[in-house]
Amino acid sequence: MKKASLLISILILLLFLSGCWDYKEINDVSLTRAITIDWEEETKEYIVCIQLINLKGMGKGVELNPQIIEGRGKTIVDALKNIIAITAKSSYWGHLTMIIIGQDIANKGLDDLLDWIARSPEVQLTINILLSTEKTAKEILTRGNQIKMVVMTEYGMIKAFRYISKMPNITANKVINHVQRKDLYAVIPTIKIVEMDGESFTEIAGSAYFKNGKLAGVLSSIDTMKFIFIINEIEGGILTIPTGERNSYVTLDIFRSSTKTKIDFPEDDIQITVNIKPIVNISEIDGFEDYTNKKGRKVLKEMADSYLEKEIEGFIEEVQKSPGIDIFNFGNKIKKTHPRVWKKINKDWEEIFKELKVVVNSDIKIKSSRHISKPIGVDTE
Amino acid sequence: MIDTNKETIISKQGIYLVAIFTLGTSIILSGVPIAKQDIWLSLLIAFFSFIPLVFIYSKILSFFPGKNLFEILEICFGKIVGKILSSLYVSYFFFLGALVIRDITEFIQVASLRLTPQYFSGLMIILVGVYNVRSGFQVTGRLANFAFNFILFLLTIIFAASITKLDFTNLLPVLYRGWSPIIENSIILFAFPFGDIVIFLALFNNLKDQKKTSKVLFTGISISALLLLLNFIRSIAILGFPMAANVYFPVYYANTFLRFDNILENMGIFSAIILLLSGLGKYITCLFAACIGLKHIFNSKNYKSYALPVGFLTLITSQLLFSSTMELMDHVKVYPYQVIPLQVPLPLIILIFSWRKSRKYRKS
């Protein structure tokens, strides 16, 4: 009996020990899903804003009341800790889904931010880093609709990626990998504010690319889609194919697509062939041509293939001219598949890339035309 | 059915015990991957080079069925030298136990409970270990059986959830940096976790069917080696380099990528649970071996009374060994040179002496 009572009293004492160390209730931490980071050149300070998920009221009438809290500091971690002075709750980054950076940080370099992300045990490596194309990143939070932002940041934009492919779905993990290795180039999506109906919404579209961790340029959302085609990350989206007659288009809805990049060495030269195989549905036919019968489908396929090839090859050439950076990471592909060749050429890769011959082959498969076959405009009598 | 012996375990439990021991802390910790994305090659090399030793160990045990390492040492080398060698092994097992505790508590502190002092985490773990040792070896066998099945269950979920996130191109290019980092890494992996199997020389005299020692050891190690291989490949495929090389616990980080939509956001906890269970299994084995060794050195009646003091000492040692996480990771490179002598050449010598002595022994 003595032993048992000793054991029980120890157990109860243990209970009183709890709360001493890491026991933290959900209400005791500052929950946030999106933070923005800016760099102020004059004061050489980081400005970090968190969107604190706060609740107003008690009992049945609880309402979401998100607030924006700003902290300043010499380093990112310094700025984050200073926020605690305002919120009086300990910081918690476990549910962080988005980090929005301003152009000033992008120009300065991503190293410290990425270091913090990698080192912190709470920040998940699956978060998205976004570049704000507004003047500062803070504006995204201050001007955007707060409650809508909270809802949107629940899973980041992950689900939206599947429907349109106008922004790259890149997790912090990949960004870190790409920035850490000097021979890789990182690309992240961009975010901006749009005004609609008197309210401001945030729009995530387009991308920005980095060299050595510093911002090197921005791609429009259309160009981003071409980029995503090349790196084989298409999950959905649409292609609008001009039919050549009086401004009419056929819209193809991408079901799935896979891209394989082949590297050949004809006569000591490097040739890269990008083979794109999208599987599409016809989702809208504008005009009077019937593209759903056998002859029409052939015509449509040829049109779409040549359109896609022209656009993407054109895009690659543009990138080769300016800025001349291998944002597609073709170099890395060579390294992986032909390491010996890579060892020889990697020092001159930048120059080689500018003169590289890239051929794009597209092979569209048209699966279906949704509910109807002939377009409405076709006269069937 | 009615079994009054508290020390024997059957083959199946033995296999699971060996498997959990080998998984140990290696399932989460991979030390510093010198070979970068080719670390899986190092693992294979380490595994295959270790196999001959499995047979050496079981041969030693087969010469003296029912006798454990310490008794064999005394028979082969005489009382004094035998006791000296036994102390060597006991200190090896002791430090291994302390190392395991330090690995587990370090992980807990870095990855989840940042403020909880490592003394406390360690204390909780050693208390459970001491309780197990005092309950007898048979309980350990049964516990290993249960725990390993549970670990397998969690691993299956993890592997299934990983399928969509795997990008095997991260493993390319193979052998980019040549063979030497791979060999260097395989020496490390040889010593830890495979080499530590030598501990079973001290324990497998309790195996019910003494003829099955080699089969048990071999099966156990193979199962774990396979799981470790899959885990290494998986974490590299998910994380990519250089991320996987820079984090202390790549497998844990890889698991944080996995989720069950709306049910479980982040499967890092599964890694934590697996580490706890397999690390605990490894620690308990070390504690057993150390206590049994002490019993033989001091000719005491019972090894169980050593459990609590030895447990506390491992706790204190675990904290004193290294003053920071970085030192812990650096030690990984030095470790092989400290223990390989006890894992390879010494057992070979023991084998030769056992062979000679056993002929005399059987005649008498």
Place this chain on the structure above:
Amino acid sequence: MFVLTNSLDENIAFFKSTFSGDETFLTREFQSQNGSRFCLLYMDGMADLSIIANTIIMPILQMEKHTVINDMNILSTQIVSSGELKKSKEPMTLIDSIIRGDAVLLTEGVAEALIISCKGFKTRSIQEPEIEKTIRGPREGFTESLITNLSLIRRKLETKDLKFKYKTLGTKSRTKACICYIEGRADEKILEEVNKRIDSIEIDGLFGVKFIHDLTDDSPKSIFEMTGETEKPDVLAAKLLEGRIGILLDGTPTAMTFPFIFIENFQTGEDYYTNYYSASIRRITRILGFIVATSFPAIYLALVTYHKEALPPPFILSILSARQGVPFLSVVELLLLFFSFEILTEAGSRTPGYIGQSLGIVGALILGTAAVEARIVSAPMIIVVGISSVSSLMLPSIRSQIVILRLFYIIGAAVFGIYGVFLSMTVTLIHLFSLKSYGVLYMSTINSLYSKDLKDTYFRGPKWFIKRKRSGGEK
């Protein structure tokens, strides 16, 4: 020590003085037709008067004149028509029998007495046991009368191998116990052990079968029990067939079985009378229920306080809004709620009939809702406690152990997060794995000690799958 004499009056006087102060002790003197004096001694309320009248007094009164009584032989073999009778000269035995409800017949000139069985005390009739209800299958339950219970068992197992062995326990209560087993199924060593332990019991009064359990327990320090209980003869019969040994106590409707293994907690008699699939699903539900009842609150607590990053974001928002304004820590809420639930359950079981049942449910609902409104506890916590408590009601035989384990795990979670939960689970496993019930491993997965009956532990095997008997015990 008193010895019976030929003098009737002396004998009667002895008994009267033994039972002086006890006014339910009655004596009935009568004479046969030839003038021989007889005296009947019995206890009011214990002996059945009509049996006495018809089988003892009447035949003697009608005895033929010439019958000479020198000893009890003629009476016992030719006159008294009662079914069971014994001759005895021992005063202690005679006193015992009178106390048990038999009648003792004395006559002038004979230094021996006749004990005639005529127990007529009232006992409860055979009813369905309250706590072991079945929907299909027999409803008979044991009663407080040992002999009735033995007959119920005998009717289930009409084989000559069924053995009953009487033991008397308790120095003052002199309660009769009966060990039953099937010869050839029960293991010899276990039987020996059981006999040894029961014979060594020293206590003055025994009123429940659990007394025997407490006095012969293998592991008194463990919270788990090493013996099983049942109130239904068919369940006991099935267990006897599996090689177990049962013990029944006069005055208790519960039979105790041993050895007992953990898996038996998840089996009910009902499983044998429903079809294979539904019985297997129910059994798995019970095992899962056990896991839920013990670990769910602890795991929930660990996730919500130590490992929040594992929770899905919408869930975090729900908890956040539910906990607005709640002053207590989650641990404290949990413990308070569990404690209140225990109070309600206990109160419900003491209150009679329908009020009792509704008290549990209504009390929980109303108090729970009121507590949430008053912001003393949060709604998610009530769900957690509710699910866990209801699951524990599924398993009445280990209910108290579930409560203790649950508390242990909650403390583990509060102190050390998910690591604490799993460490405490490991501790319980270590404990369970080291338990033995009469030499059999407590966590043995083989249900039947008679190893042919294997397919019946996690799943209830269909009857064609359970290979049946072969006589000859197995060690």
